[in-house]
Amino acid sequence: MNDLRDLYQEVILDHSRNPRNAGRLAEPSGTAKGHNPLCGDLITLDVLVEDGTIRDVSFDAKGCAISVAAASIMSDMLKGKSLAETHDLFRRFQDMLTGPDAVAENLDKLEVLAGVREFPMRVKCATLPFHTLRAALDNQSGTVQTE
């Protein structure tokens, strides 16, 4: 059960039950839908960017505890970050989950998701919000898929 407790920490369960920044933005500068066909996670994410900085993020997520918690924690961290910082954060987040040496480098609250690394089938759940955010930043139409 220990690695399960690492995966489903209280913080993660809390975010998945009460996601922060849930809902939709009135006037987003970008919107995207993300879908993980494997487990049916579905997220619609709005982002508001001004002068190269993320001012606001909101999302509507239907999915497993991991994807909803990841979206919630991510959205909390992004406000005020530049686009470059955001992309860098995603890269470090991916490194933590799938990189060769499992380092959690300046990931702040996202570090609670480090346990996902031990569950390769679930990595896509954790990264779906970031993939969707990236699509929203590009304001891509259509749906990004993890498969």
Place this chain on the structure above:
Amino acid sequence: MNAPAGQNPEILSARADFPLLARPMHGRPLAFLDSAASAQKPRAVLDALRDFYESEYANVHRGVYLLSAQATDRYEAARETVRRFLNAPRAEEIVFTRGATEAINLVAESLGRSGRFEPGDEVVLTVLEHHSNIVPWQLMRDATGVRIRAAVADAAGNVDVDAVFREVSDRTRLIAFSHVSNTTGSVLPAREICHRARERRILTLVDGCQAVPHAAVDVQDLACDFYTFSGHKLYGPSGIGALYGCHDLLASLPPWQGGGSMIEEVTFERTTYAPPPARYEAGTPNIAGAVGLAAAIDYVRRFGSETIGRHEDAVLRYGVDRLDAVDDVRLIGTPAERAGSISFVFDGVHPHDVGTVLDREGVAVRVGHHCAQPAMRHFGVPATIRASLGIYTHAADFDALADGLGKVKELFRP
């Protein structure tokens, strides 16, 4: 709970025939409850594959040498084994395919190109179908202009004959449906549907993937025009399956794929096609797969499909009762007649999270939409957890499942 009554002692010991089931999972005994996705293989099948490759393998229908003749005999003997298994009148009515998906695509495409379907004609499916019995018909629709209608299920997941025939009109040319649902385990009244369809000269295709592992099937008694199943769900290898098609149809429909073995004579102007089944088996087939499938059918026949069905029924009822007794479980589908599968959701926890916890407890279940998104929509859930059984499944596997669900509760509701 007490051990279920009505179990067959011989089948209870069949588990020892499946080497993989001895493998511990995350340090626990494996409770493999995903046979509906693909079944494990008995030693008899593994041995048949190895023996065939070691002593009789060559290409079929091609060589004049003894080995090729023997391999051809084995391949054709496998066809005869499938014929007997389905009680088809003639071996030529059995076409080997990659599986049920390929078989349904074959039928949909050949029918589509046959000129038998006109724009506005109708194909009736059911809401419980696997995507492999939906999408090929949509491809055919795009090519022919037919309309697709879907028969509804009731709240318990039953699809009765009337529900099917409510969708039938003067324009209906074909009804395609699964004999047993891969999501709810609902057994459809295949015999009644096919008989009524035949009276009205409507073709029928029955997807038997989830039926043949659990029940005896007789295509003559069903009166279907097509019947298909995948070998890998019947303890056989993956990459092999069979299509039964009544001879008149197979002999008159256009071929599906072109290539070697399916022709009579080829010139650059014109090619004439071989009679069935060769007409539908272009290229080198899955020779060893057919031999392995025959071994799997022989294995099942040792116990008898009806005996297996009765035994599994006892185990499945036990599973339903165990799950029903878990507070947070809601069964998705409570069909009057069930075979093979039980779908459920766990209150407040996404199926994917439930699946991950169960995996660590050694319990392998399938979570997701089970390639049946219209069925998920019917029940108003995005996904379910599905426990499905095979000949080797014991009541103890469902005990492990129920215990695992206790762990889910512990983790998510501390």
